[in-house]
Amino acid sequence: MQFLTAIKNLFFLFYPRVCANCSQSLMEEEAFLCLSCFQKLPKTNYHHCADNPAFDRFLGKVPVCKATAYLYYNKGGLGQKLVEKIKYRGNIYLGKWLGAYLAGDMLSSGFFDDVDYLIPVPLHPHKQRQRGFNQSEVIAQGIASVTGIPVKTNILYRRKANVSQTRKGVYERWKNTEGIFDVKNSDLLPNKHVLLIDDVLTTGATLEACMQPVLKEKKVQISVLTLAIT
Ligand SMILES: [Zn+2]
Numbered sequence: 001m002q003f004l005t006a007i008k009n010l011f012f013l014f015y016p017r018v019c020a021n022c023s024q025s026l027m028e029e030e031a032f033l034c035l036s037c038f039q040k041l042p043k044t045n046y047h048h049c050a051d052n053p054a055f056d057r058f059l060g061k062v063p064v065c066k067a068t069a070y071l072y073y074n075k076g077g078l079g080q081k082l083v084e085k086i087k088y089r090g091n092i093y094l095g096k097w098l099g100a101y102l103a104g105d106m107l108s109s110g111f112f113d114d115v116d117y118l119i120p121v122p123l124h125p126h127k128q129r130q131r132g133f134n135q136s137e138v139i140a141q142g143i144a145s146v147t148g149i150p151v152k153t154n155i156l157y158r159r160k161a162n163v164s165q166t167r168k169g170v171y172e173r174w175k176n177t178e179g180i181f182d183v184k185n186s187d188l189l190p191n192k193h194v195l196l197i198d199d200v201l202t203t204g205a206t207l208e209a210c211m212q213p214v215l216k217e218k219k220v221q222i223s224v225l226t227l228a229i230t
Contacts, residue, residue, distance in 0.1 A: 003104045020085055020094055021078055032097050042072040042079050044229065047111045054229055057204040062211045065193065065221045066111060069201045069229030070102040079228045083199055086227075087135045095135055098227060099142020107146065115223065116192040117152040118144055121210055122181070124161035139227050140197040149195070155185050156210060177209035189217040201226040 017026050021037040030038070046052035047068040055067040071079035086095040106112070120136035128134050140151045160180050183189065196210055201224070211222050 020091065021081055032094050037078065040078055042074065042077060043105075044069055044072055046070075046229075047106045047109045054201055054224065054226070057201065058208065058224070061204070062208050062215070063222070064211075064224055066223040068106075068111065068224070069226040070098075070106075071228040073200055073228035073230045083135075083228050086138065087199060090132065092133055092135075092138045095138035095227075096142035096145070099139040099144075100146050101142075102227070103143040103146035111225075112143075112147045112149060112195070114193050114221075115147075115149050115195045117155070117188075117194045118147075118149050119152050119156050119194050119196050119210075121196060121198040121206060122153070122156055122158045124158045127161060135199045136197050139199065143197065143225075152188070152194075155183055155188055155194075156181055156214065157184060177205045179209070179212075181210045181213055183213045183217065186217050189214065189220050191219045193221040193223065195223045195225055198224070198226045199228065201229040 018024065019026055019030075019034040019037050020032050021040075022034060024034050026032075026034055033041075044052070044054075046054050047070075050066065052068060054069040055064065058064040058067055071082070073079040073083060082094065082098065085091045086098075103112070118140045120134055120140040122128075122136075123131065123134045137151065137153060143149070144151045158180060159182050194214065196207055198207060201207070207224055207226075214220055214222060
């Protein structure tokens with residue numbers, strides 16, 4: 001509970017005083033979610049098992065060291081609601097708080113051991129200007145506040161925006177993301193273990209597209225952490 005109090009205090013100045021899920025007024029000791037909704041967080045606990053459904057999405061496709069997703073993203077569920085509040089309603093403090101909370105919860109599992117950089121999946125600069133923030137970067141900042149691992153936004157970048165993937169099939173989605181990311185400052189990568197951060201893991205095609213240019217560098221290890229998984 002000491003840890004929860006610490007992260008609550010960290011964001012005390014910013015968070016809205018109603019529950020992000022049920023909109024009830026929060027008690028003084030609650031942050032973002034009321035106790036009842038907080039206890040309903042649909043946690044996967046995948047980080048306790050190396051071979052988990054998030055890891056399996058990359059199996060046989062790209063050499064991922066570790067992969068996990070913290071919440072289930074079910075249609076109409078709490079996981080989806082929280083992601084949408086961050087992404088489309090611009091609640092960046094909720095994103096930072098969730099990042100910090102999941103990092104604290106996962107810390108003793110050793111998932112972050114040996115990770116050198118947190119790299120959020122980049123948005124296209126045009127999209128980021130439009131949205132005003134990158135939701136993956138916000139989550140990564142929350143994780144960094146607890147783990148002390150630096151967030152690197154000067155390595156991976158998006159070369160082109162891709163069209164909405166929501167109506168495409170698996171193969172089309174994969175083709176659609178091929179070659180959209182690249183790396184700069186590649187001298188920062190050799191012998192490093194990078195943890196890619198994204199909001200939602202679906203097919204894994206976007207994260208795979210991020211990994212392709214990174215894996216061209218020598219002796220790089222890549223792991224994946226997303227806030228939620230469909
Ligand atoms: Zn609530």
